[in-house]
Amino acid sequence: MSLRIKKGIPLIDQYDKNCMWGGKFGGNFVPETLKKPIDDLTKLFEKLRKDKSFLKERDHYFKNYVGSPTPLIRLDNLTDYLGGAQIWAKVVSENPGTAHKVYNVLVHCLMARRAGKKYVCTDTGAGMNGKNLAMVGKMLGLKVKIFMGIVDIKRQKKNVDVMKKYGAEVVPVTTGSQTLVDAVSECMRYFVANCDTTHLVVGSAVGPSVWIRICAWSAAQISRELIIQIKEEFGKVPKKLKLLNCIGGGSSALGFWNEFIDYDKKQVELIGVEAGGSKKSKKHAAPLTNGSKIGILHGSAQYVIQDADGQIGETESISAGLDYPGISAIHCFLKDTKRARYTSATDEEALNAYKLVSKFENISPSLEPSHAFAEAIKIAPKLSKDTVLCINSCGHSLKDSSIIKSKLGYYTE
DSSP, X not given: OOOOOOTTSOGGGOBOTTSEETTTEEOOOOOHHHHHHHHHHHHHHHHHTTOHHHHHHHHHHIIIIIOSSOOEEEOXXXXXXXXXXXXXXXXXXXXXXXXXXXXXXXXXXXXXXXXXXXXXXXXXXXXXXXXXXXXXXXXXXXXXXXXXXXXXXXXXXXXXXXXXXXXXXXXXEOSTTSSHHHHHHHHHHHHHHHTTTEEEEOSSSOSSHHHHHHHHHHHTHXXXXXXXXXXXXXXXXXXXXXXXXXXXXXXXXXXXXXXXXXXXXXTEEEEEEEEOOOTTOSOOBOTTTTTOEEEEETTEEEEEOBOTTSSBOOOOOSOGGGXXXXXXXHHHHHHHTTSEEEEEEOHHHHHHHHHHHHHHSSOOBOHHHHHHHHHXXXXXXXXXXXXXXXXXXXXXXXXXXXXXXXXXXXXXO
């Protein structure tokens, strides 16, 4: 039976009785000790997503803390340089936390308060999720614990300094690859032992199904703004629109695409760009574009990078935020239904994209969205002038300044 998307029904609700999308992806493959916390959180989410007072509180913080709506701008200089399609960017990084992670973090912290919990914990790779939780947690009076691999602590020191500045406890993770995948594992272990007092904020649309749903629901604010902005600019949704987004766990893309899922893919193409790793290495972080098989990771069935024995494979990317062996179950569903197209960009292509964008425009994307800009730079010259490419610039480059400087010899903020 072929998979299909049901129009008019939110993607987060298109799962079966086993909490799986398309009967293959997602689910709750967790120890018995996690089943009650998952049930409790699911009930809380279903209640609050329909609670007018909660939605009003959420929207208040989206407007007055995040600064919604974030800008949509035409990249005139880059468009003229490349020729072909128009290039636009939704600069989601224009918020206090400089990344899209703020939406998921805010919703989770507001949920934690409604549940009467004073402690929140999370994982982080690039540090954007951790930084945002530290900032929002302090604002809302919550105690914050952040799990982060020591490899990422070293390469994302600027964000670690911000976390500590806002009073968060940063727990170094020394197991496994010492990167994001291990930080998620350690954070979940901690939550299992402390779920009575602590609320778990999963940093992307991964993990057991309820965390996928909350994350995607929260980030959908991006596309709610975008569809209004696009209609204001063009009068309607263009006949040839391509929405490009970097893909790690996949949260920013789900937020960026949400309002456009029901459009015909010939009109609105969804393009996800994974981390292809260095040209000099066989390692990557692109499970969707490199033929990975379905496996279980962090309680969810998904396409996962695996070795010959079926163990979680090693990943590699210049971008800490994309350096993850799995992918959201919803993206697996979008791939198999052919609603979204997935490709990858190498470290070198992402660096070149950062170089071109920062040279021609007054925005400075982090290495994560630079992967999406790389694909835009590749395809724009081949497309007609009435084609609109819109990239989610979901993170600022400041966190990557030392990496960029070491690779390019300079850094442009």
